[in-house]
Amino acid sequence: xxxxxxxxxxxxxxxxxxxxxxxxxxxxxxxxxxxxxxxxxxxxxxxxxxxxxxxxxxxxxxxxxxxxxxxxxxxxxxxxxxxxxxxxxxxxxxxxxxxxxxxxxxxxxxxxxxxxxxxxxxxxxxxxxxxxxxxxxxxxxxxxxxxxxxxxxxxxxxxxxxxxxxxxxxxxxxxxxxxxxxxxxxxxxxxxxxxxxxxxxxxxxxxxxxxxxxxxxxxxxxxxxxxxxxxxxxxxxxxxxxxxxxxxxxxxxxxxxxxxxxxxxxxxxxxxxxxxxxxxxxxxxxxxxxxxxxxxxxxxxxxxxxxxxxxxxxxxxxxxxxxxxxxxxxxxxxxxxxxxxxxxxxxx
Numbered sequence: 001x002x003x004x005x006x007x008x009x010x011x012x013x014x015x016x017x018x019x020x021x022x023x024x025x026x027x028x029x030x031x032x033x034x035x036x037x038x039x040x041x042x043x044x045x046x047x048x049x050x051x052x053x054x055x056x057x058x059x060x061x062x063x064x065x066x067x068x069x070x071x072x073x074x075x076x077x078x079x080x081x082x083x084x085x086x087x088x089x090x091x092x093x094x095x096x097x098x099x100x101x102x103x104x105x106x107x108x109x110x111x112x113x114x115x116x117x118x119x120x121x122x123x124x125x126x127x128x129x130x131x132x133x134x135x136x137x138x139x140x141x142x143x144x145x146x147x148x149x150x151x152x153x154x155x156x157x158x159x160x161x162x163x164x165x166x167x168x169x170x171x172x173x174x175x176x177x178x179x180x181x182x183x184x185x186x187x188x189x190x191x192x193x194x195x196x197x198x199x200x201x202x203x204x205x206x207x208x209x210x211x212x213x214x215x216x217x218x219x220x221x222x223x224x225x226x227x228x229x230x231x232x233x234x235x236x237x238x239x240x241x242x243x244x245x246x247x248x249x250x251x252x253x254x255x256x257x258x259x260x261x262x263x264x265x266x267x268x269x270x271x272x273x274x275x276x277x278x279x280x281x282x283x284x285x286x287x288x289x290x291x292x293x294x295x296x297x298x299x300x301x302x303x304x305x306x307x308x309x310x311x312x313x314x315x316x317x318x319x320x321x322x323x324x325x326x327x328x329x330x331x332x333x334x335x336x337x338x339x340x341x342x343x344x345x346x347x348x
Contacts, residue, residue, distance in 0.1 A: 008083040009070050011045050018068065021045040023086050023128075025076050025119055026093030028055030031133070031191075033198045034235045035090060035242060036060065040068060047082070051075040053107075054095040059198050076115035077107075081122060088246055089130040091119050094168075096135070098161065098292070099204035105163035112167025113174070120178045123185075131187040131246045132175050134258060137165040138190060141296040145266075148302035149190065149258045159294045172258065179256045187245050187255065192262025192301045196235030196321060197328040201336070207232065210273055211322075211329045214282035224291030226270035230299045233263040234321035237314035244310040255309065260301040263314040272318075279322055 011021075022039055026032045027048030032055065039046050040063070048060055049072045063069045074080055076093050094111045095101040101108040116132065123130035139147045140155030157166055178184040195207040202208075213220050241261040248255050267275075273286055306312050 004079040004081055005074070006081050006083055007072050007074070009047060009072075011070070011084075012067055017043050018045050019043045020087040021047070021085060022088045022090065023047045023049060023082070023122075024090045024092060025049045025115070026055060026091070026133075028052060028057060028060050028071075029092060030059075030096075030196075030199045030203070031194060031235060031238060031242075032090070032092040033059035034196070035092070035239050036063065036069070038239050038243065040066060044068065046070070047072060047086070049074050049076065050093070054100050054200075056200060075111075076118050077110045079118050079121075081125065086122070086126040086128045089119055089123050089128050090133070090242065090246070091116060091130065092133045094133075094164070096164075097204040098164075101164040102160055108163045109167040112164070113170045116171040116174050120174060120184060120186075124178065124182055129185040129187065129246065130175075131189060131242065132171055133242075134172055134188050134190045135164075135168045136190055136192040136260070136262065136299055136301065137161070137296075138169050138172065139296075140165065141294065142298055145298050146264065146300040146302040147260070149260055149305055156294050160292070161294045176256070185250065185256075187248075188258040189242055189245055190258050190260045190301075191238065192233055192260065192299060193230045194233045194235055194238045194262075196325050198235070199325070199328075201329055201332050206230065206269060206272065207322075207325065208329070210276040211280070211326055212333070214276050214280040214284050215326070215330055215333055217282055217284055219285050219287040220273050220276070222269055222273060222286050222288050223295065224269075225288070226273070226286075227268050228291070228295070228297045229266045229268050230272075231263050231266050231301060232272075232318050232321070233261070233314055234316035234324075237263065237316050241306060241310070241312050241314075244312045245306075248310055259306050259309065260303055261306060261312075262301040262303070263318075264301055264303050265318060266298075266300045267318060275319065275322060276326075279319075279326055
């Protein structure tokens with residue numbers, strides 16, 4: 001088709017242990033790169049598609065030589081197709097932290113909507129099952145807690161967060177209609193705050209901010225009075241939830257409806273800051289700044305649907321997950337300092 005780019009990929013056809021051929025859009029990002037590692041361990045062929053606008057090549061550099069892995073540099077806003085069959089598609093292609101998605105709000109909205117439509121068209125063409133990584137942000141600033149999937153939200157269609165929130169809401173509508181009109185096999189995961197290894201240290205979300213600031217002995221930035229809450233899900237739990245949703249049988253009937261994925265344990269920002277300081281041994285002070293416009297005051301998922309439909313529930317506590325995340329960021333900071341030393345040495 002005119003204007004649609006075709007990517008031709010080749011894998012070793014002699015590998016009889018392959019389960020599925022899986023496309024992960026946004027695969028060089030935080031959740032995507034964690035997901036890809038598990039998919040490869042499970043025996044899948046994986047095609048990682050990313051434009052590297054917020055994803056990092058370093059997240060997948062160790063996978064490039066893997067015989068069942070291929071990388072495509074591409075923006076999903078631009079139409080494309082693949083020359084080979086695809087069984088499953090995960091759409092994780094959109095910046096998820098406010099500083100990143102607010103940097104180019106029009107591109108964020110186009111990625112959420114036009115990009116989702118392009119992936120849905122690919123799923124229709126390939127008869128593939130497709131999973132949309134939606135977000136708890138579709139609930140806006142909720143007026144009750146916990147948030148169940150039937151809650152329609154307390155949302156703002158304009159404002160600094162709307163490019164992401166409303167883009168994700170529109171994408172859910174596209175998934176619903178493609179299922180209703182064309183029978184595309186869709187899954188929608190509403191992801192709550194996720195953290196862990198392969199996060200970008202400059203991501204801008206609260207866990208990465210607090211951990212990096214504490215490790216550098218910089219003040220921890222607390223927005224507002226710190227009593228607003230979030231529910232934090234460790235990335236291995238999130239990946240397990242996404243895969244459970246993707247692989248759940250169609251006979252479950254309502255599997256195409258949204259499913260909350262996250263952790264129901266709720267913490268204030270002050271509690272999170274105290275835990276980070278305790279685990280890092282940092283003496284960093286807290287610095288309060290004004291709460292950003294439309295920043296939600298509460299986040300806590302109702303996980304009943306995920307538990308009943310998928311038999312899934314998170315396993316990693318915040319304390320345990322933070323310890324592993326701190327170790328990862330400590331290593332990232334050391335590597336960054338070493339790269340800077342080498343670069344400065346080369347300029348002498």
